[in-house]
Amino acid sequence: MPYLVAAVVLLALITAVNLLLTLGVIRRLREQSSPPHGGHAASDPPAHGLRPGVRPESFTATTTDGERISDSDVHGMVGFFSAHCTPCHTLAPRFAEQAEVMGRDRVIAVIAGTDPELSAVLAPVARVIVEDYDGAVQAAFHNSWTPWVYLLGRDRRVVASGGRMTDLFSEAPA
Template sequence: MPYLVAAVVLIGLIAALNLLLTLGVIRRLRAQPAGAHTDGAPSAAPQAGLRPGTRPELFTATTTTGEQITDSDVYGLVGFFSAQCTPCHQIAPHFVEHARTMGRDRVIAVIADTDAELLDLLSPVARVIVEGYDGAVQAAFHNTWTPSVYLMGRDLTVVAAGGRMTDLFSEVRA
């Protein structure tokens, strides 16, 4: 009989601990900012690379059309994509939508590895650079995550950065 009582008490304690942990998780989830992810990405990417107010390092890169681009050409929208990245393919149409409003000369898209689908989608609205993960533009932005998007000001500093298009424009409005 004492073993049965000990087992019931132990199970009760485990259940109480489980309930406390579940309530803690729910409280943390409620503390996160609300809002649907309407730009195709399922969740925000970890903040990587340059922060608002900083500038990319010096770089020179060549686009798929042979145009030379330097760090002084990054006024507007800059996006980093990868061929194997599902969220990259999900936000690319939203990137294109915003790029169309800015004009091709104010948009740079960097694709890590060659991806015909992304290249075809981005080329009409952006100056596209295809380079490896250790390429000049990736290094200049300290970029280690895809997708990453940056809104660059006239003074060539980062105005907003994030892993979704909504990250850019919510920071600008705030």
């Protein structure tokens, strides 16, 4: 019987030490990790692209109308959509309504993959770019999520971003 008690106590001590070491490793990993493309603390919300105050990187792309667009042409609203993405199809009409208010020359819609339905909704009110998921505009914005919308000021810095139109315009300063 004393051997059984000793074995149980030893097993409990080993388990406690293992738990403490595991918690220490988790804490160290949290301190060292940060999301890509921003260098923010691990406690920040996950980033799907550029944060407010940051400009997109240089890029050039061609719209479905054959117009060449570069990062210097971007101010207003930029939306990222994906083919076969149900939330993208839900957001597109709201995006189009806001784009109509802002004016076509201030709005860019980037569609990853081929989606005639999205193009039909967005082309009348936005300059549409169709590219792969790792295309030039996606890379310039470090965009990793769809749908995702950015509001950029005249200085081409991100003013607000989000996955819904209400996120976008509720974050923008008055």
